[in-house]
Amino acid sequence: MKSRTIRALQGAGAACAGLAALAACGPGGATTAGGRPTFEGRGPITYVAGKDASGSIQAVIDRWNKRHPKEKVTFVQLPTDPDAQREQMIQNAQTKSDAYTVLALDAVWTSEFAAHRWVDRLPEEQFPLRQMLKPIVETGKYRGGLYALPFSSDGGMLYYRTDLLKKAGIAEPPATWAEMKADCAKVKRLPEARGMSCYAGQFQKYEGLTVNFAEAVNSAGGVVTDAKGNPHVDTPQAKRGLDFLVNSFKDGTIPRDAVTYQEEDGRRDFQAGKLVFLRNWPYAYPLMAQKDDANKVAGHFRAAPLPGLNGPGASSLGGHNLALSASAENKATAIDFMKFLASQEIQRFTLSRAPGAPTYDALYKDPKLVKQYPYLPTLKQSILHAVPRPRVFRYGDVTAAIQQQAYAALTGSTSSAQALKDLQQTLRQQAAGE
Known part of the structure:
Protein backbone atom coordinates (compact mmCIF):
# COMPACT_ATOMS: atom_id res chain seq x y z
CA MET A 1 0.00 0.00 0.00
CA LYS A 2 1.14 3.52 -0.76
CA SER A 3 1.35 6.31 1.80
CA ARG A 4 -0.49 9.58 1.28
CA THR A 5 1.47 12.74 1.91
CA ILE A 6 0.57 15.41 4.38
CA ARG A 7 0.69 18.06 1.64
CA ALA A 8 -2.22 16.43 -0.20
CA LEU A 9 -4.43 17.02 2.81
CA GLN A 10 -3.12 20.35 4.05
CA GLY A 11 -6.07 22.26 2.64
CA ALA A 12 -8.60 20.23 4.61
CA GLY A 13 -6.37 20.04 7.67
CA ALA A 14 -5.94 23.83 7.84
CA ALA A 15 -9.68 24.22 8.34
CA CYS A 16 -9.61 22.16 11.52
CA ALA A 17 -8.33 23.93 14.64
CA GLY A 18 -8.90 22.93 18.25
CA LEU A 19 -10.86 20.06 19.72
CA ALA A 20 -14.24 21.32 18.49
CA ALA A 21 -12.97 21.44 14.94
CA LEU A 22 -11.40 18.04 15.29
CA ALA A 23 -14.81 16.66 16.09
CA ALA A 24 -16.21 18.01 12.82
CA CYS A 25 -13.26 17.72 10.44
CA GLY A 26 -10.59 15.25 9.56
CA PRO A 27 -9.64 12.63 6.99
CA GLY A 28 -11.86 9.72 6.13
CA GLY A 29 -12.63 9.71 2.42
CA ALA A 30 -16.14 9.99 0.97
CA THR A 31 -18.94 10.95 3.33
CA THR A 32 -22.71 11.21 3.30
CA ALA A 33 -24.54 14.54 3.41
CA GLY A 34 -24.52 14.24 7.19
CA GLY A 35 -20.74 13.86 7.28
CA ARG A 36 -20.74 10.12 8.01
CA PRO A 37 -18.25 7.91 6.11
CA THR A 38 -19.71 5.89 3.24
CA PHE A 39 -17.33 2.96 3.76
CA GLU A 40 -16.64 2.35 0.09
CA GLY A 41 -13.97 0.31 -1.63
CA ARG A 42 -13.01 -3.35 -1.63
CA GLY A 43 -9.61 -4.96 -1.80
CA PRO A 44 -6.61 -5.80 0.41
CA ILE A 45 -6.45 -4.33 3.93
CA THR A 46 -4.26 -4.62 7.01
CA TYR A 47 -5.05 -5.57 10.58
CA VAL A 48 -2.82 -3.86 13.14
CA VAL A 60 -8.46 -16.32 12.09
CA ILE A 61 -6.97 -14.12 9.37
CA ASP A 62 -6.03 -17.23 7.39
CA ARG A 63 -9.65 -18.35 7.61
CA TRP A 64 -10.82 -14.96 6.27
CA ASN A 65 -8.24 -14.95 3.47
CA LYS A 66 -9.32 -18.38 2.31
CA ARG A 67 -12.90 -17.16 2.01
CA HIS A 68 -11.98 -13.77 0.50
CA PRO A 69 -9.02 -14.25 -1.90
CA LYS A 70 -9.57 -10.80 -3.49
CA GLU A 71 -9.84 -9.00 -0.14
CA LYS A 72 -6.94 -10.45 1.78
CA VAL A 73 -5.88 -9.18 5.18
CA THR A 74 -2.22 -8.69 6.10
CA PHE A 75 -1.45 -8.87 9.80
CA VAL A 76 0.82 -6.04 10.97
CA GLN A 77 2.16 -7.04 14.38
CA LEU A 78 3.32 -4.23 16.66
CA PRO A 79 5.43 -4.54 19.84
CA THR A 80 3.97 -6.24 22.91
CA ASP A 81 4.22 -3.05 24.99
CA PRO A 82 0.90 -1.12 24.81
CA ASP A 83 2.60 2.28 24.93
CA ALA A 84 4.70 1.37 21.88
CA GLN A 85 1.59 0.15 20.04
CA ARG A 86 -0.23 3.39 20.70
CA GLU A 87 2.76 5.46 19.60
CA GLN A 88 3.05 3.67 16.25
CA MET A 89 -0.68 3.93 15.57
CA ILE A 90 -0.60 7.65 16.31
CA GLN A 91 2.40 8.15 14.03
CA ASN A 92 0.53 6.42 11.21
CA ALA A 93 -2.55 8.57 11.83
CA GLN A 94 -0.62 11.84 11.98
CA THR A 95 1.04 11.16 8.63
CA LYS A 96 -2.37 10.18 7.20
CA SER A 97 -0.94 6.96 5.85
CA ASP A 98 -3.19 4.24 4.46
CA ALA A 99 -0.78 1.53 5.63
CA TYR A 100 -3.01 0.72 8.63
CA THR A 101 -6.67 -0.23 8.10
CA VAL A 102 -8.30 -1.98 11.08
CA LEU A 103 -6.72 -1.11 14.43
CA ALA A 104 -6.89 -3.13 17.64
CA LEU A 105 -7.18 -0.28 20.12
CA ASP A 106 -6.79 -0.70 23.84
CA ALA A 107 -10.28 -0.04 25.17
CA VAL A 108 -9.09 3.11 26.93
CA TRP A 109 -7.77 4.77 23.77
CA THR A 110 -11.16 5.30 22.14
CA SER A 111 -11.69 8.90 23.27
CA GLU A 112 -8.25 10.04 22.17
CA PHE A 113 -8.43 8.44 18.71
CA ALA A 114 -12.04 9.54 18.14
CA ALA A 115 -11.49 13.13 19.27
CA HIS A 116 -8.56 13.52 16.87
CA ARG A 117 -10.58 11.92 14.06
CA TRP A 118 -7.87 9.33 13.58
CA VAL A 119 -10.63 6.72 13.33
CA ASP A 120 -14.06 6.79 11.68
CA ARG A 121 -17.40 6.78 13.42
CA LEU A 122 -18.85 3.33 12.80
CA PRO A 123 -22.35 2.34 11.60
CA GLU A 124 -23.43 0.84 14.92
CA GLU A 125 -26.72 -0.43 13.50
CA GLN A 126 -24.68 -2.98 11.53
CA PHE A 127 -23.23 -4.65 14.61
CA PRO A 128 -24.91 -6.93 17.22
CA LEU A 129 -24.20 -4.59 20.13
CA ARG A 130 -27.31 -5.59 22.10
CA GLN A 131 -25.94 -9.12 22.40
CA MET A 132 -22.80 -7.84 24.12
CA LEU A 133 -22.21 -6.86 27.74
CA LYS A 134 -23.08 -3.17 28.11
CA PRO A 135 -19.90 -2.03 29.95
CA ILE A 136 -17.85 -3.47 27.10
CA VAL A 137 -19.90 -1.70 24.44
CA GLU A 138 -19.51 1.62 26.26
CA THR A 139 -15.72 1.44 25.90
CA GLY A 140 -16.13 1.85 22.14
CA LYS A 141 -18.22 5.01 22.35
CA TYR A 142 -17.29 8.68 22.31
CA ARG A 143 -19.79 11.55 22.57
CA GLY A 144 -22.72 9.28 21.73
CA GLY A 145 -21.15 7.62 18.70
CA LEU A 146 -19.53 4.22 18.18
CA TYR A 160 -5.96 -17.87 45.26
CA ARG A 161 -4.58 -21.18 46.55
CA THR A 162 -7.57 -23.36 47.39
CA ASP A 163 -5.46 -26.06 49.02
CA LEU A 164 -3.68 -23.72 51.43
CA LEU A 165 -6.80 -21.78 52.37
CA LYS A 166 -8.64 -25.02 53.08
CA LYS A 167 -5.82 -26.37 55.21
CA ALA A 168 -5.76 -23.10 57.16
CA GLY A 169 -9.48 -23.47 57.86
CA ILE A 170 -10.60 -20.73 55.47
CA ALA A 171 -13.81 -21.59 53.64
CA GLU A 172 -14.17 -18.63 51.25
CA PRO A 173 -11.78 -16.32 49.39
CA PRO A 174 -11.41 -12.85 50.94
CA ALA A 175 -13.83 -10.09 50.01
CA ASP A 183 -6.04 -15.10 55.59
CA CYS A 184 -2.40 -14.72 54.60
CA ALA A 185 -1.34 -14.68 58.22
CA LYS A 186 -3.14 -17.97 58.83
CA VAL A 187 -1.79 -19.59 55.67
CA LYS A 188 1.79 -18.54 56.35
CA ARG A 189 1.72 -20.40 59.66
CA LEU A 190 1.45 -23.65 57.70
CA PRO A 191 4.70 -25.57 57.13
CA GLU A 192 3.84 -25.80 53.42
CA ALA A 193 3.71 -22.00 53.18
CA ARG A 194 7.15 -21.29 54.63
CA GLY A 195 8.81 -18.50 52.64
CA MET A 196 5.67 -17.56 50.70
CA SER A 197 4.53 -13.98 50.14
CA CYS A 198 0.94 -12.89 50.39
CA TYR A 199 -0.10 -10.92 47.35
CA ALA A 200 1.13 -9.37 44.11
CA GLY A 201 -0.22 -7.48 41.15
CA GLN A 202 1.46 -5.37 38.45
CA PHE A 203 3.54 -2.55 39.92
CA GLN A 204 6.30 -1.80 37.44
CA LYS A 205 6.14 1.69 35.95
CA TYR A 206 4.00 0.87 32.90
CA GLU A 207 0.29 0.63 32.03
CA GLY A 208 -0.20 -2.20 34.50
CA LEU A 209 0.59 0.20 37.35
CA THR A 210 -2.12 2.58 36.13
CA VAL A 211 -4.55 -0.35 36.19
CA ASN A 212 -3.59 -1.48 39.69
CA PHE A 213 -3.62 2.08 41.04
CA ALA A 214 -7.06 2.74 39.56
CA GLU A 215 -8.39 -0.52 40.97
CA ALA A 216 -7.13 0.38 44.44
CA VAL A 217 -8.73 3.84 44.27
CA ASN A 218 -12.02 2.52 42.89
CA SER A 219 -12.09 -0.33 45.40
CA ALA A 220 -11.81 2.20 48.22
CA GLY A 221 -14.79 4.18 46.96
CA GLY A 222 -12.89 6.80 45.00
CA VAL A 223 -12.51 7.72 41.35
CA VAL A 224 -9.49 8.79 39.32
CA THR A 225 -11.54 11.02 36.99
CA ASP A 226 -15.26 11.68 36.74
CA ALA A 227 -17.44 11.19 33.66
CA LYS A 228 -16.26 14.54 32.27
CA GLY A 229 -12.58 13.71 32.72
CA ASN A 230 -12.06 15.92 35.78
CA PRO A 231 -9.52 14.46 38.25
CA HIS A 232 -10.50 13.48 41.80
CA VAL A 233 -7.38 11.85 43.23
CA ASP A 234 -6.62 14.22 46.09
CA THR A 235 -9.41 12.73 48.22
CA PRO A 236 -9.63 10.57 51.37
CA GLN A 237 -10.99 7.67 49.30
CA ALA A 238 -8.12 7.78 46.83
CA LYS A 239 -5.63 8.01 49.68
CA ARG A 240 -7.10 4.91 51.34
CA GLY A 241 -6.67 3.06 48.08
CA LEU A 242 -3.07 4.11 47.51
CA ASP A 243 -2.28 3.58 51.19
CA PHE A 244 -3.37 -0.05 50.87
CA LEU A 245 -0.68 -0.61 48.24
CA VAL A 246 2.00 1.49 49.96
CA ASN A 247 1.42 -0.10 53.37
CA SER A 248 1.29 -3.58 51.84
CA PHE A 249 4.79 -3.06 50.50
CA LYS A 250 5.93 -1.78 53.88
CA ASP A 251 4.46 -4.62 55.96
CA GLY A 252 5.49 -7.38 53.56
CA THR A 253 2.03 -8.29 52.27
CA ILE A 254 3.40 -7.47 48.83
CA PRO A 255 7.02 -8.60 48.29
CA ARG A 256 9.50 -5.81 47.63
CA ASP A 257 10.51 -7.16 44.22
CA ALA A 258 6.89 -6.89 43.06
CA VAL A 259 7.64 -3.26 42.24
CA THR A 260 9.23 -4.74 39.09
CA TYR A 261 6.31 -7.05 38.25
CA GLN A 262 4.38 -7.11 35.03
CA GLU A 263 1.69 -9.76 34.39
CA GLU A 264 4.01 -12.63 33.61
CA ASP A 265 6.28 -12.03 36.60
CA GLY A 266 3.41 -12.47 39.01
CA ARG A 267 2.00 -15.45 37.14
CA ARG A 268 5.32 -17.27 37.26
CA ASP A 269 5.75 -16.62 40.98
CA PHE A 270 2.21 -17.76 41.78
CA GLN A 271 2.70 -20.85 39.64
CA ALA A 272 5.99 -21.56 41.39
CA GLY A 273 4.26 -21.54 44.77
CA LYS A 274 5.65 -18.20 45.96
CA LEU A 275 2.33 -16.35 46.37
CA VAL A 276 -0.93 -17.07 48.16
CA PHE A 277 -2.91 -14.50 46.17
CA LEU A 278 -2.39 -12.88 42.77
CA ARG A 279 -4.21 -10.15 40.86
CA ASN A 280 -4.12 -10.96 37.14
CA TRP A 281 -6.17 -11.18 33.94
CA PRO A 282 -8.05 -14.30 32.76
CA TYR A 283 -5.32 -15.27 30.28
CA ALA A 284 -3.34 -16.65 33.23
CA TYR A 285 -5.95 -19.26 34.22
CA PRO A 286 -5.25 -21.96 31.58
CA LEU A 287 -1.51 -21.42 31.82
CA MET A 288 -1.54 -22.06 35.56
CA ALA A 289 -3.88 -25.02 35.10
CA GLN A 290 -1.40 -26.90 32.92
CA LYS A 291 0.09 -29.85 34.77
CA ASP A 292 3.86 -30.20 34.68
CA ASP A 293 6.66 -30.77 37.15
CA ALA A 294 7.39 -27.04 37.59
CA ASN A 295 3.77 -26.05 38.18
CA LYS A 296 2.87 -26.23 41.87
CA VAL A 297 -0.66 -24.82 41.61
CA ALA A 298 -2.39 -26.90 38.90
CA GLY A 299 -5.61 -28.19 40.43
CA HIS A 300 -5.05 -26.11 43.57
CA PHE A 301 -6.27 -22.63 42.67
CA ARG A 302 -9.38 -20.75 41.67
CA ALA A 303 -10.37 -17.19 40.79
CA ALA A 304 -12.56 -14.78 42.76
CA PRO A 305 -13.57 -11.12 42.47
CA LEU A 306 -10.93 -8.62 43.55
CA PRO A 307 -11.22 -7.61 47.22
CA GLY A 308 -11.77 -4.00 48.28
CA LEU A 309 -11.80 -1.82 51.35
CA ASN A 310 -15.26 -2.72 52.66
CA GLY A 311 -16.31 -5.49 50.29
CA PRO A 312 -15.62 -6.78 46.77
CA GLY A 313 -13.48 -4.36 44.81
CA ALA A 314 -13.73 -3.01 41.28
CA SER A 315 -11.56 -4.16 38.42
CA SER A 316 -10.30 -1.84 35.75
CA LEU A 317 -11.97 -2.68 32.46
CA GLY A 318 -9.44 -3.97 29.96
CA GLY A 319 -9.69 -5.35 26.47
CA HIS A 320 -9.30 -4.35 22.84
CA ASN A 321 -11.73 -2.93 20.32
CA LEU A 322 -11.64 -2.71 16.54
CA ALA A 323 -11.41 0.72 14.97
CA LEU A 324 -11.18 1.84 11.35
CA SER A 325 -8.36 4.18 10.41
CA ALA A 326 -9.77 7.38 8.93
CA SER A 327 -7.06 7.44 6.24
CA ALA A 328 -7.51 3.81 5.17
CA GLU A 329 -8.65 2.53 1.81
CA ASN A 330 -11.07 -0.33 1.04
CA LYS A 331 -13.35 0.52 3.94
CA LEU A 341 -13.43 -10.79 13.62
CA ALA A 342 -15.85 -9.69 16.35
CA SER A 343 -18.42 -12.44 15.68
CA GLN A 344 -19.47 -15.09 18.21
CA GLU A 345 -18.02 -17.74 15.94
CA ILE A 346 -14.55 -16.22 16.10
CA GLN A 347 -14.73 -15.33 19.81
CA ARG A 348 -15.60 -18.93 20.60
CA PHE A 349 -12.60 -20.05 18.54
CA THR A 350 -10.13 -17.57 20.05
CA LEU A 351 -11.32 -18.45 23.56
CA SER A 352 -9.92 -21.93 22.99
CA ARG A 353 -6.57 -20.55 21.83
CA ALA A 354 -6.08 -17.43 23.94
CA PRO A 355 -8.58 -17.45 26.82
CA GLY A 356 -9.79 -14.04 27.84
CA ALA A 357 -13.08 -12.21 28.21
CA PRO A 358 -15.65 -12.60 25.42
CA THR A 359 -17.88 -9.65 24.61
CA TYR A 360 -21.10 -11.68 24.11
CA ASP A 361 -23.33 -12.42 27.10
CA ALA A 362 -24.33 -15.81 25.66
CA LEU A 363 -20.78 -17.14 25.79
CA TYR A 364 -20.66 -16.67 29.57
CA LYS A 365 -23.78 -18.83 29.90
CA ASP A 366 -22.73 -21.66 27.59
CA PRO A 367 -22.48 -24.83 29.78
CA LYS A 368 -19.71 -26.34 27.66
CA LEU A 369 -17.59 -23.20 27.87
CA VAL A 370 -18.17 -22.77 31.61
CA LYS A 371 -17.10 -26.38 32.18
CA GLN A 372 -13.96 -25.81 30.14
CA TYR A 373 -13.27 -22.34 31.58
CA PRO A 374 -14.58 -22.29 35.19
CA TYR A 375 -13.55 -18.67 35.65
CA LEU A 376 -16.17 -17.33 33.19
CA PRO A 377 -18.95 -16.60 35.76
CA THR A 378 -16.47 -14.76 38.01
CA LEU A 379 -15.06 -12.91 35.03
CA LYS A 380 -18.52 -11.77 33.95
CA GLN A 381 -19.14 -10.29 37.40
CA SER A 382 -15.74 -8.60 37.26
CA ILE A 383 -16.65 -6.94 33.97
CA LEU A 384 -20.16 -5.93 35.02
CA HIS A 385 -18.75 -4.15 38.08
CA ALA A 386 -15.58 -2.88 36.42
CA VAL A 387 -14.67 0.79 36.18
CA PRO A 388 -13.06 2.15 33.00
CA ARG A 389 -9.67 3.80 33.30
CA PRO A 390 -9.80 7.58 32.69
CA ARG A 391 -11.68 8.19 29.44
CA VAL A 392 -9.84 11.34 28.49
CA PHE A 393 -8.62 13.05 25.36
CA ARG A 394 -4.92 12.92 26.27
CA TYR A 395 -4.78 9.48 27.82
CA GLY A 396 -1.07 9.01 27.20
CA ASP A 397 -0.22 12.04 29.35
CA VAL A 398 -2.66 10.96 32.06
CA THR A 399 -1.35 7.42 32.41
CA ALA A 400 2.26 8.66 32.43
CA ALA A 401 1.45 11.03 35.30
CA ILE A 402 -0.32 8.29 37.25
CA SER A 415 4.24 10.00 50.66
CA SER A 416 0.82 8.89 49.48
CA ALA A 417 -0.62 12.29 50.36
CA GLN A 418 2.03 14.21 48.43
CA ALA A 419 1.85 11.86 45.45
CA LEU A 420 -1.90 12.33 45.17
CA LYS A 421 -1.66 16.11 45.64
CA ASP A 422 0.94 16.35 42.88
CA LEU A 423 -1.06 14.01 40.65
CA GLN A 424 -4.23 16.07 41.12
CA GLN A 425 -2.39 19.21 40.10
CA THR A 426 -0.85 17.57 37.02
CA LEU A 427 -4.11 16.02 35.86
CA ARG A 428 -5.97 19.30 36.38
CA GLN A 429 -3.39 21.14 34.27
CA GLN A 430 -3.64 18.50 31.56
CA ALA A 431 -7.44 18.73 31.54
CA ALA A 432 -7.24 22.54 31.27
CA GLY A 433 -4.85 22.19 28.34
CA GLU A 434 -7.27 20.14 26.30
Missing part, protein backbone atom coordinates in the same frame (compact mmCIF):
# COMPACT_ATOMS: atom_id res chain seq x y z
CA ALA A 49 -2.39 -5.20 16.67
CA GLY A 50 0.15 -6.20 19.27
CA LYS A 51 2.20 -9.36 18.92
CA ASP A 52 0.04 -12.48 18.58
CA ALA A 53 1.77 -14.82 21.03
CA SER A 54 -0.93 -17.51 20.79
CA GLY A 55 -1.14 -17.59 17.01
CA SER A 56 -4.92 -17.39 17.21
CA ILE A 57 -5.28 -14.12 15.31
CA GLN A 58 -3.20 -15.29 12.38
CA ALA A 59 -5.31 -18.46 12.26
CA TYR A 147 -15.90 4.55 17.17
CA ALA A 148 -14.62 1.09 18.13
CA LEU A 149 -16.30 -2.31 17.90
CA PRO A 150 -15.86 -4.54 20.98
CA PHE A 151 -13.60 -7.44 20.10
CA SER A 152 -12.24 -8.74 23.40
CA SER A 153 -12.54 -7.57 26.97
CA ASP A 154 -10.65 -8.14 30.18
CA GLY A 155 -11.34 -8.01 33.88
CA GLY A 156 -8.97 -8.43 36.79
CA MET A 157 -9.52 -11.35 39.16
CA LEU A 158 -8.00 -12.59 42.41
CA TYR A 159 -6.30 -15.95 42.01
CA THR A 176 -11.86 -7.27 51.67
CA TRP A 177 -8.22 -6.26 51.93
CA ALA A 178 -8.29 -6.84 55.68
CA GLU A 179 -9.64 -10.35 55.19
CA MET A 180 -6.93 -11.08 52.62
CA LYS A 181 -4.19 -10.02 55.04
CA ALA A 182 -5.76 -12.06 57.86
CA ALA A 332 -16.21 -1.71 2.80
CA THR A 333 -13.90 -4.69 3.14
CA ALA A 334 -12.71 -3.38 6.50
CA ILE A 335 -16.26 -3.19 7.91
CA ASP A 336 -16.97 -6.77 6.81
CA PHE A 337 -13.72 -7.98 8.32
CA MET A 338 -14.52 -6.25 11.60
CA LYS A 339 -17.92 -8.01 11.70
CA PHE A 340 -16.18 -11.32 11.06
CA GLN A 403 2.59 5.91 36.81
CA GLN A 404 5.13 8.51 37.94
CA GLN A 405 3.33 9.45 41.15
CA ALA A 406 2.10 5.97 42.08
CA TYR A 407 5.57 4.50 41.57
CA ALA A 408 7.12 7.25 43.69
CA ALA A 409 4.73 6.41 46.53
CA LEU A 410 5.26 2.64 46.26
CA THR A 411 9.03 3.00 46.30
CA GLY A 412 8.99 5.41 49.26
CA SER A 413 10.40 8.47 47.51
CA THR A 414 7.25 10.42 48.41
